Amino acid sequence: MAESSRSVYVDEDQGSDDKSADGSEHKPYKTLLFALIQHPPVPSDEPQYLTRKKEPGADQGSGVSEVHRQWTPATTSALKKATKLYDQHKRKQAKGDELASREKQEADKRQQILDEAKKLHIRQDPQLPKAVKIRLNEKDPAVVKLRSGQSEKDVDYSDGRGTRVRVTGRVHRFRSQKDVIFLTLQDGYGLLQCVLTGDLTKTYDAMTMTLETSLEIYGEMWEVPPRQHAPDDRELHADYYEVIGKAAGDKEAITTRAAPDADPQTLYDNRHLVLRGDHASSVMKVRAALLRAFRQTYEEIIPSCLEVTPPCMVQTQVEGGATLFAFDYYGQKAYLTQSSQLYLETCLPSLGNVFCVAPSFRAEKSLTRRHLSEYTHVEAELDFITFDDLLAHLEFIMCRVVELALANPQIAKLILDLNPKFEAPERPFKRMKYADAIEWLNQHDIRTGEGEAHKFGDDIAEAAERKMTDIINRPIFLTHFPAEIKAFYMRKDPQDPRVTESVDCLMPNVGEIVGGSMRMEDYDELMEAYKRVEIDPTPYYWYTDQRKYGTSPHGGYGLGLERFLAWMCGRFTVRECSLYPRFTDRCTP
Numbered sequence: 001m002a003e004s005s006r007s008v009y010v011d012e013d014q015g016s017d018d019k020s021a022d023g024s025e026h027k028p029y030k031t032l033l034f035a036l037i038q039h040p041p042v043p044s045d046e047p048q049y050l051t052r053k054k055e056p057g058a059d060q061g062s063g064v065s066e067v068h069r070q071w072t073p074a075t076t077s078a079l080k081k082a083t084k085l086y087d088q089h090k091r092k093q094a095k096g097d098e099l100a101s102r103e104k105q106e107a108d109k110r111q112q113i114l115d116e117a118k119k120l121h122i123r124q125d126p127q128l129p130k131a132v133k134i135r136l137n138e139k140d141p142a143v144v145k146l147r148s149g150q151s152e153k154d155v156d157y158s159d160g161r162g163t164r165v166r167v168t169g170r171v172h173r174f175r176s177q178k179d180v181i182f183l184t185l186q187d188g189y190g191l192l193q194c195v196l197t198g199d200l201t202k203t204y205d206a207m208t209m210t211l212e213t214s215l216e217i218y219g220e221m222w223e224v225p226p227r228q229h230a231p232d233d234r235e236l237h238a239d240y241y242e243v244i245g246k247a248a249g250d251k252e253a254i255t256t257r258a259a260p261d262a263d264p265q266t267l268y269d270n271r272h273l274v275l276r277g278d279h280a281s282s283v284m285k286v287r288a289a290l291l292r293a294f295r296q297t298y299e300e301i302i303p304s305c306l307e308v309t310p311p312c313m314v315q316t317q318v319e320g321g322a323t324l325f326a327f328d329y330y331g332q333k334a335y336l337t338q339s340s341q342l343y344l345e346t347c348l349p350s351l352g353n354v355f356c357v358a359p360s361f362r363a364e365k366s367l368t369r370r371h372l373s374e375y376t377h378v379e380a381e382l383d384f385i386t387f388d389d390l391l392a393h394l395e396f397i398m399c400r401v402v403e404l405a406l407a408n409p410q411i412a413k414l415i416l417d418l419n420p421k422f423e424a425p426e427r428p429f430k431r432m433k434y435a436d437a438i439e440w441l442n443q444h445d446i447r448t449g450e451g452e453a454h455k456f457g458d459d460i461a462e463a464a465e466r467k468m469t470d471i472i473n474r475p476i477f478l479t480h481f482p483a484e485i486k487a488f489y490m491r492k493d494p495q496d497p498r499v500t501e502s503v504d505c506l507m508p509n510v511g512e513i514v515g516g517s518m519r520m521e522d523y524d525e526l527m528e529a530y531k532r533v534e535i536d537p538t539p540y541y542w543y544t545d546q547r548k549y550g551t552s553p554h555g556g557y558g559l560g561l562e563r564f565l566a567w568m569c570g571r572f573t574v575r576e577c578s579l580y581p582r583f584t585d586r587c588t589p
Contacts (some may be wrong), residue, residue, distance in 0.1 A: 092573035137190030212247035238469035336361035369573035419570030516557025523547035
């Protein structure tokens with residue numbers, strides 16, 4: 001072999017396989033393979049590859065033994081091994097170049113097609129029947145007549161066989177076939193499959209269609225052909241459409257920004273996009289149905305309950321000062337309400353039984369799946385009742401709300417799509433006293449968070465409570481909690497002063513969704529309760545006055561709407577049941 005006119009240096013100890021090296025003696029490469037890639041062997045001018053590395057006997061101090069650090073030609077075996085790897089590299093690179101070339105050709109071809117598509121402009125045929133504007137859920141046969149059968153034409157209004165309509169919505173799903181595009185539009189009221197054919201599929205807008213693009217489409221309403229499926233078994237055969245607002249695609253596409261398998265925090269950041277999905281929007285629709293059902297039920301029940309709207313900015317506490325959101329109110333200290341209960345009690349003398357649906361706030365730094373810092377609180381107060389009356393009322397309200405929701409076919413379908421195993425609760429609910437629950441937990445070896453057996457006076461932890469509920473697998477009224485672990489205003493049981501006439505309603509898979517009690521109606525007893533929990537009664541004068549001016553046996557409760565919704569829709573966390581959930585460290589968007 002002729003002597004090489006150039007040398008390439010490889011130092012396994014001090015070289016670099018990056019742009020900082022050039023293969024010179026002062027800037028050697030690290031590996032022989034990288035040297036071959038950067039300076040491939042050419043028959044007419046094959047370089048000499050010189051290598052060196054530190055031998056076991058080399059000096060470990062600051063100086064390096066010259067004997068062991070001399071440049072020597074690469075060995076035949078080393079060159080053979082590196083050449084084999086180099087050949088593999090060339091084949092891989094060739095495949096990559098071929099793929100890149102093919103992709104470029106396809107991109108160029110698509111760009112040519114798109115450039116041609118920009119020249120195509122569709123126009124509405126003025127000879128066609130005037131279109132009827134409808135929402136996507138319009139099914140009245142007097143408004144929309146569906147055409148059936150077959151036609152040689154994609155759109156044919158002869159004999160008035162199908163109503164020509166105009167619809168607006170956003171692209172919820174779409175798929176393209178040869179010369180046909182199937183779009184499913186969504187407008188918040190329903191879904192409608194739209195079929196684009198002919199020139200409608202060849203426009204630039206059609207070829208660059210993206211999910212969530214808003215459209216206005218004109219066309220004839222048809223029955224779906226046999227053995228095919230579409231929402232409500234109908235479809236629109238389009239004769240014209242316009243793009244109202246094109247949605248972002250590629251890296252900014254909604255399927256990228258709000259991918260179902262994305263990190264939960266990413267999905268919370270993009271909650272505004274998540275809400276466009278099937279599950280999130282279905283939960284919100286069920287939520288709205290439940291709110292309607294609660295209001296209807298409060299109207300139906302005898303005696304009925306009147307809706308009132310208590311304030312959210314208050315200067316008193318209900319559930320303990322540690323969970324209050326405080327703020328400055330024109331120089332005075334105020335809080336966001338924890339509960340509207342105290343205000344509801346003041347309405348009883350003149351308005352009768354009352355209820356409210358309002359936000360409540362808890363500054364509780366809890367990240368459990370059933371806690372929110374802001375939630376919707378369904379609360380009611382009932383006058384001249386007993387504890388048994390309260391339980392019967394609660395049972396009726398919850399069961400009737402479920403009954404009304406399931407009576408609506410559309411809402412029932414949403415619920416069962418979200419939670420196929422959901423069943424309406426059977427009445428009566430299981431009654432279990434706190435003391436009996438303590439005994440049950442110990443019998444089933446369900447221990448406290450510290451690994452100890454439960455004892456009377458313990459505040460049963462959420463995990464133990466939920467495990468008990470899931471095992472029993474039916475709604476439970478857990479009653480008669482010790483006074484020490486309940487709010488100051490709860491009335492004590494006359495038969496056992498250690499406990500209160502209080503109740504938590506526990507539902508499988510969720511746990512507590514309702515908390516309620518009879519309220520202290522005796523003035524002296526309430527004043528003593530203030531003292532016991534070290535609360536200054538002065539700011540509560542308006543609440544205390546209820547005991548001075550015609551007191552009565554009364555009670556009430558608070559129901560967390562998000563927990564109730566999570567139970568019905570089978571959601572893992574209540575955060576999915578809030579439009580824009582607020583919890584520890586989350587106040588956006």
